Amino acid sequence: IPTKRVEKAVPYNALLPNVTIYATGGTIAGSSSSNTDTTGYTAGSIGVQVLIDAVPEITNVSNVAGIQVANVGSGQLTPSIILDLSQKIQKSLDSGDSGAVVTHGTDTIEETSFFLDLTVNTTKPIVCVGAMRPATAISADGPMNLLQAVTLATTPKAAARGAMIILNDRIGSAFYTTKTHSNALDTFRGGDAGYLGLFLGTKPKFFFEASKATGKPFFDVSKTKELPKVDIVYAYQGLDPKAIVDAAKNGAKGIVIAAMGAGSFTKEGNAAVEEAVAEYGVQVVYSSRTGGGYVPSAGYAGGVAGGFYNPQKARYLLMLAINAGYTHEQLVEVFAQ
Numbered sequence: 001i002p003t004k005r006v007e008k009a010v011p012y013n014a015l016l017p018n019v020t021i022y023a024t025g026g027t028i029a030g031s032s033s034s035n036t037d038t039t040g041y042t043a044g045s046i047g048v049q050v051l052i053d054a055v056p057e058i059t060n061v062s063n064v065a066g067i068q069v070a071n072v073g074s075g076q077l078t079p080s081i082i083l084d085l086s087q088k089i090q091k092s093l094d095s096g097d098s099g100a101v102v103t104h105g106t107d108t109i110e111e112t113s114f115f116l117d118l119t120v121n122t123t124k125p126i127v128c129v130g131a132m133r134p135a136t137a138i139s140a141d142g143p144m145n146l147l148q149a150v151t152l153a154t155t156p157k158a159a160a161r162g163a164m165i166i167l168n169d170r171i172g173s174a175f176y177t178t179k180t181h182s183n184a185l186d187t188f189r190g191g192d193a194g195y196l197g198l199f200l201g202t203k204p205k206f207f208f209e210a211s212k213a214t215g216k217p218f219f220d221v222s223k224t225k226e227l228p229k230v231d232i233v234y235a236y237q238g239l240d241p242k243a244i245v246d247a248a249k250n251g252a253k254g255i256v257i258a259a260m261g262a263g264s265f266t267k268e269g270n271a272a273v274e275e276a277v278a279e280y281g282v283q284v285v286y287s288s289r290t291g292g293g294y295v296p297s298a299g300y301a302g303g304v305a306g307g308f309y310n311p312q313k314a315r316y317l318l319m320l321a322i323n324a325g326y327t328h329e330q331l332v333e334v335f336a337q
């Protein structure tokens, strides 16, 4: 993974705060030969310096430096890239940056931002930003989103709110925000938790004073080199329960079930979970495929109830908790928040 800081976008202005933009690709860096193409474009094809140069207004609010962490559709990102990103952001914030911006594909931005939220020890703003239309499209949303993201990363009132996701003028907490629509600009929502605030042009307006998500844990990954494997098994009528034991056999230390409703699962599935727990010592979290709500209990008594965490967030939480050596009882507690 390249770590070189690219050229600063502007001559350094000592009166302005410093922000590093970590670019990973996505639609915000996507391009197409047609300016009406918003579906068949190539994600992750424009470099970070081009993204910065396209929004000269950024230079009025911050000295920005860009780091190209990756340049891919966000489905191609992996836990090891995100672990490395977390460690890099920790270093740049510790060495004086006012905030950090991550440009990212929207498909998995909620996973990355959740991971950063749980692993970067800071009160400074970490702002993850994407776009739903590629940079080459008419009415591309990326440039304004990027300007708002950099602005947010330099805003004192944005401190101590955890990592955030900004898109479509909305400011969401990384902890609760999820992608809810495959195509539309208003795809990011915080479910029952709502938004933290919104942008009026380039002015952020927060609905509440800074606060921390209830029960949000912190994990020190400064010395972590590799994260344990955690898989997700999606529940459906007639599921072959072999998928669960196979995941454990293939080295998963944890499994998240994207269960039905408030955590219900098939009888055969629960029996397979029992077998995987007994034979392989995996930790199994029952989350829900519904996209909202709370899972209060696990289908098998030796499992863990997933609480408010959707499957993709539960996966990173389980990965980090296993990495930190959590006992089964500690897992039950952290998911119950």
Ligand SMILES: NC(=O)C[C@H](N)C(=O)O
Pocket (backbone or CB within 6 Å): 025, 026, 027, 028, 043, 072, 073, 074, 075, 104, 105, 106, 107, 108, 130, 131, 132, 133
């Ligand atoms: N809107 C987007 O960014 C979607 C894109 N496929 C990605 O996640 O990389």
